[in-house]
Amino acid sequence: MRHDNLPTLEVCASPALLHLYNVPASIVVIIDVLRATSTIASALYNGAARVIPVDSVEACIRTGLETGGLTAGERDGKVVEGLQHGNSPLEYPRSFIEGKTLVLTTTNGTRLLHKSAGARQIITGSFPNLSAVCDYLTAQQLPVILGCAAWKDRINLEDLLFAGAVAERLAPHFHVHCDTALAAGQLYRLFRDDLFSAVRKAVHYERLAAFGLEEDVRYCLTPDIAPVLPLLQNGALKAAAR
Amino acid sequence: MRHDNLPTLEVCASPALLHLYNVPASIVVIIDVLRATSTIASALYNGAARVIPVDSVEACIRTGLETGGLTAGERDGKVVEGLQHGNSPLEYPRSFIEGKTLVLTTTNGTRLLHKSAGARQIITGSFPNLSAVCDYLTAQQLPVILGCAAWKDRINLEDLLFAGAVAERLAPHFHVHCDTALAAGQLYRLFRDDLFSAVRKAVHYERLAAFGLEEDVRYCLTPDIAPVLPLLQNGALKAAAR
Numbered sequence: 001m002r003h004d005n006l007p008t009l010e011v012c013a014s015p016a017l018l019h020l021y022n023v024p025a026s027i028v029v030i031i032d033v034l035r036a037t038s039t040i041a042s043a044l045y046n047g048a049a050r051v052i053p054v055d056s057v058e059a060c061i062r063t064g065l066e067t068g069g070l071t072a073g074e075r076d077g078k079v080v081e082g083l084q085h086g087n088s089p090l091e092y093p094r095s096f097i098e099g100k101t102l103v104l105t106t107t108n109g110t111r112l113l114h115k116s117a118g119a120r121q122i123i124t125g126s127f128p129n130l131s132a133v134c135d136y137l138t139a140q141q142l143p144v145i146l147g148c149a150a151w152k153d154r155i156n157l158e159d160l161l162f163a164g165a166v167a168e169r170l171a172p173h174f175h176v177h178c179d180t181a182l183a184a185g186q187l188y189r190l191f192r193d194d195l196f197s198a199v200r201k202a203v204h205y206e207r208l209a210a211f212g213l214e215e216d217v218r219y220c221l222t223p224d225i226a227p228v229l230p231l232l233q234n235g236a237l238k239a240a241a242r
Numbered sequence: 243m244r245h246d247n248l249p250t251l252e253v254c255a256s257p258a259l260l261h262l263y264n265v266p267a268s269i270v271v272i273i274d275v276l277r278a279t280s281t282i283a284s285a286l287y288n289g290a291a292r293v294i295p296v297d298s299v300e301a302c303i304r305t306g307l308e309t310g311g312l313t314a315g316e317r318d319g320k321v322v323e324g325l326q327h328g329n330s331p332l333e334y335p336r337s338f339i340e341g342k343t344l345v346l347t348t349t350n351g352t353r354l355l356h357k358s359a360g361a362r363q364i365i366t367g368s369f370p371n372l373s374a375v376c377d378y379l380t381a382q383q384l385p386v387i388l389g390c391a392a393w394k395d396r397i398n399l400e401d402l403l404f405a406g407a408v409a410e411r412l413a414p415h416f417h418v419h420c421d422t423a424l425a426a427g428q429l430y431r432l433f434r435d436d437l438f439s440a441v442r443k444a445v446h447y448e449r450l451a452a453f454g455l456e457e458d459v460r461y462c463l464t465p466d467i468a469p470v471l472p473l474l475q476n477g478a479l480k481a482a483a484r
Contacts, residue, residue, distance in 0.1 A: 013397060016259055020395055153262055155255060157421040179399040179445050183429055190432060203421050 009137075009174035011146045011163040011181040015112045016153040021145050028119040029133060029166070031126065032109030032149035033158040034204050035087050037230075038126040038220040039104065040237055042089035045129070045226035047098030050236040053110045057082060060105040069101030077211025080105070088216050089128070089226075101236075108149035113232070116147060124237060127162060127195070128219070128226035134169045136229045136240070144174065146181070157187075157202040158220075161195060164188030165223075195221040251379075251416035253388045253405040253423040257354045258395040263387050270361040271375060271408070273368065274351030274391035275400040276446050277329050279472075280368040280462040281346065282479055284331035287371070287468035289340030292478040295352045299324060302347040311343030319453025322347070330458050331370070331468075343478075350391035355474070358389060366479060369404060369437070370461070370468035376411045378471045378482070386416065388423070399429075399444040400462075403437060406430030407465075437463040 012018050031037060040051050054060050057073060057080050064071035064084075072085035079086045087106065109124075116122055120142060125133040137144050146166055148159035164184030167176060176182070191198035196218060199205050208217055219225065231240040254260050272279060282293050296302050299315060299322050306313035306326075314327040321328045329348065351366075358364055362384060367375040379386050388408055390401035406426030409418060418424070433440035438460060441447050450459055461467065472479040 013255065014259060016262075017256060017395065017397075020258075153259065154420075155259075155422045155425070157425055160421075160425060177445055178396075179402075180397045182443055183397070183399055183402060183425070186429060186432060187425055190428060201424055203419055 006173065006175040007141055007143045009144045009146070009167060009170055009176050009181060010178040011148070011167060011184050013148050013155045013160060013180050014150040014153050015115050015147070018112070018115050018147065022143065023116060023119045023145065026119060026143040026145045027121040027123065027137065027140060028116040028145045028147050029123055029125045030109055030113050030116065030147055030149060031159045031162050032106065032112070033126050033162050033220055034208060035089060035216055035220055036104070036106035036109035036149065037124040038128050039087055039089040039092065040124050040230050041126050041129040041226040041228055043092040043097050043102050044230050044237065044239045045228040046092055046094040048092065048102050049099055050101050050238045051230065052101065052103045052236045053113055054103060054105050055107070055110040055114065057105055060103050063103045067101050067103065069103040071103050073105035077213065088213070089219050090216060108151055112147050112149045122232040124230040125162060125166065127165070127221050127223045129228050129230070130162070130165055130223045132227045132229045134166055137166070137170060138173050151204060156204055158199050158204060160184045161188050161191060161198065165192070248415065248417040249383055249385045251386045251388070251409060251412055251418050251423060252420040253390070253409060253426050255390050255397045255402060255422050256392040256395050257357050257389070260354070260357050260389065264385065265358060265361045265387065268361060268385040268387045269363040269365065269379065269382060270358040270387045270389050271365055271367040272351055272355050272358065272389055272391060273401045273404050274348065275368050275404050275462055276450060277331060277458055277462055278346065278348035278351035278391070279366040280370050281329055281331040281334065282366050282472050283368050283371040283468040283470055285334040285339050285344050286472050286479065286481045287470040288334055288336040290334065290344050291341055292343050292480045293472065294343065294345045294478045295355055296345060296347050297349070297352040297356065299347055302345050305345045309343050309345065311345040313345050315347035319455065330455070331461050332458060350393055354389050354391045364474040366472040367404060367408065369407070369463050369465045371470050371472070372404070372407055372465045374469045374471045376408055379408070379412060380415050393446055398446055400441050400446060402426045403430050403433060403440065407434070
């Protein structure tokens with residue numbers, strides 16, 4: 001084998017496959033491009049003190065009361081009854097979110113995050129913080145699992161494209177011996193100059209477009225518009241010092 | 243939704259994801275490009291009476307005795323002790339296999355086949371019988387699941403490429419609302435003119451090349467070299483009338 005001295009980089013395309021990977025040894029990158037991890041990047045880049053991801057509306061309300069945080073969550077494109085805000089990354093400009101705690105309920109992203117408990121480190125990734133994620137992983141030199149949140153365990157194109165972007169960027173610094181990483185990297189190379197056109201064909205896009213969220217999708221596919229590194233510590237994501 | 247009158251076509255990238263799909267309503271295409279389903283196509287095209295897939299060496303020996311069939315199976319590139327033949331598609335020319343029963347032990351392909359029990363129909367697919375599979379599916383007009391056997395549940399490139407080849411070919415006749423099918427189709431388009439170069443980068447290729455099986459791989463990536471439609475009936479694969 002070549003690259004024996006380099007840490008491994010692998011892509012896990014669905015939470016239902018995570019048990020095949022060595023989570024305790026690795027940094028797991030939670031990827032939920034549309035829209036959870038893009039919104040997390042946006043809020044933290046704009047100065048949120050922390051983002052607490054939770055998996056239900058009940059937990060969101062309870063945690064909001066306990067922490068004094070803003071509660072946020074959508075179902076079918078609308079703010080959930082009992083919560084205050086939505087899942088759009090565009091809802092969290094600096095003037096609004098700076099210094100505050102955001103309690104965010106998402107389904108797929110939070111589920112993968114909980115499944116990744118026990119990982120060496122957990123960070124979140126999306127196109128808005130692509131370079132921050134790549135720079136961090138390169139500096140850490142630890143095994144990496146790029147974990148796609150997918151959609152109810154179904155593989156989705158947008159998360160795979162982001163995993164491919166990272167895999168392509170990091171290939172020189174890691175031992176990539178994983179067909180999912182190979183496939184994702186090739187898909188990213190194919191579509192890198194027009195991610196929006198690619199994602200327009202994806203199953204999830206139809207769902208979001210029906211809610212009028214095309215502008216959200218464009219934000220979520222814009223590299224490095226929110227350069228921040230969200231690191232999970234004690235159940236909350238905070239911007240790591242860089 | 244467009245295409246409401248067309249049957250669905252989906253790609254399942256790993257046996258560990260099969261529970262997400264409506265197996266009872268569908269034709270499941272078992273895909274194990276390197277090498278089980280390529281060898282099955284080769285043997286049946288060359289006149290084998292039937293191929294009985296089994297999941298262990300013990301079952302292979304027992305079924306061979308019960309049926310008078312030839313037993314075949316490899317581990318680490320060598321014929322397993324107690325069996326008669328190997329897993330190579332090149333081992334089964336007409337002069338040898340015509341009229342005979344082949345009892346084949348494979349790991350990933352057979353595992354997916356057993357998981358697919360209860361499917362409306364089960365057939366096997368590989369590049370050597372690509373067009374036969376596509377023609378059959380087009381004629382049946384039933385929901386299709388292209389099931390990749392993968393490698394111990396890990397997604398592999400070669401099965402995904404074959405699924406992509408079928409998805410691309412059948413797109414006009416089916417409702418393809420599945421990101422895995424979309425991704426696989428794009429990968430196939432990217433590599434269709436040089437599948438061997440693509441698969442050389444795959445994890446499984448290194449394993450086979452180490453056993454000196456490059457010629458096998460080339461056969462397994464040759465479209466329509468064994469035009470036959472293997473259909474599972476009562477536990478055995480037989481060439482369907484065409």
